[in-house]
Amino acid sequence: MRFPVTLTLLLASGLSLAEPQGLEAEARALIPPFAQALQDTLRQALADGGPQNAVQACQSLAPTIAEQHSREPWRVGRTALKVRNPANRPDAWERQVLERFAAAAAAGQPVAGLSHGEVVDGEYRYMQAIPTGEPCLACHGKNIDKALLATLDARYPQDQARGFALGELRGAFTLRRPLDGMAP
Numbered sequence: 438m439r440f441p442v443t444l445t446l447l448l449a450s451g452l453s454l455a456e457p458q459g460l461e462a463e464a465r466a467l468i469p470p471f472a473q474a475l476q477d478t479l480r481q482a483l484a485d486g487g488p489q490n491a492v493q494a495c496q497s498l499a500p501t502i503a504e505q506h507s508r509e510p511w512r513v514g515r516t517a518l519k520v521r522n523p524a525n526r527p528d529a530w531e532r533q534v535l536e537r538f539a540a541a542a543a544a545g546q547p548v549a550g551l552s553h554g555e556v557v558d559g560e561y562r563y564m565q566a567i568p569t570g571e572p573c574l575a576c577h578g579k580n581i582d583k584a585l586l587a588t589l590d591a592r593y594p595q596d597q598a599r600g601f602a603l604g605e606l607r608g609a610f611t612l613r614r615p616l617d618g619m620a621p
């Protein structure tokens with residue numbers, strides 16, 4: 438395959454304009470408020486009506502929370518090798534990074550410390566691994582309550598996000614922003 442010269446130049450200039458350090462810091466700063474909002478929503482929904490209610494809240498609110506925390510030109514979201522919501526399926530680059538995270542975790546590296554940023558096709562992309570915590574097991578673990586399983590089956594007929602163990606790689610935050618429009 439032959440790339441047009443203009444595209445090659447664009448990619449090259451995009452790379453030289455990128456400030457991977459600054460962008461990584463920006464990406465990192467967007468994650469805690471996003472994670473916090475998800476956690477607060479989950480905690481509130483559990484307190485209000487237990488796990489059944491919380492599943493419903495996650496389904497209706499998780500995409501909105503991701504949108505609210507996507508500050509132009511950034512887009513934030515979550516993905517995983519095994520997803521509950523098919524809309525969160527990884528693209529080819531995300532899958533590759535997740536597989537690398539999984540290999541590092543299998544080699545004994547702490548999941549919470551795994552992250553990766555890179556310029557890909559005119560965008561800066563960043564991912565940070567999400568470990569499976571204790572409160573996650575009720576909905577993503579090996580012994581999910583029967584009634585809750587029925588709810589999950591009904592709402593997510595293709596659910597793959599179960600059977601996780603404490604500390605295991607659950608998924609990752611995934612962030613991206615185009616490089617064009619960046620100050621030289």
Ligand code: HEC
Pocket residue numbers: 479488489491492493495496497499500515516517519520521522523525567568569570572573574575576577598607608609
């Ligand atoms: C009350 C049940 C419940 C609990 C507890 C829960 N989750 Fe989830 N999780 C869900 C649901 C439902 C979705 C799908 C949301 C959607 O439709 O976008 C989901 C989606 C996700 C996703 C996005 C990828 C995917 O599979 O679609 C990640 C990552 C995730 N959860 C991680 C966690 C982590 C980490 C914890 C613990 C801190 C946790 N979850 C606790 C129900 C739960």
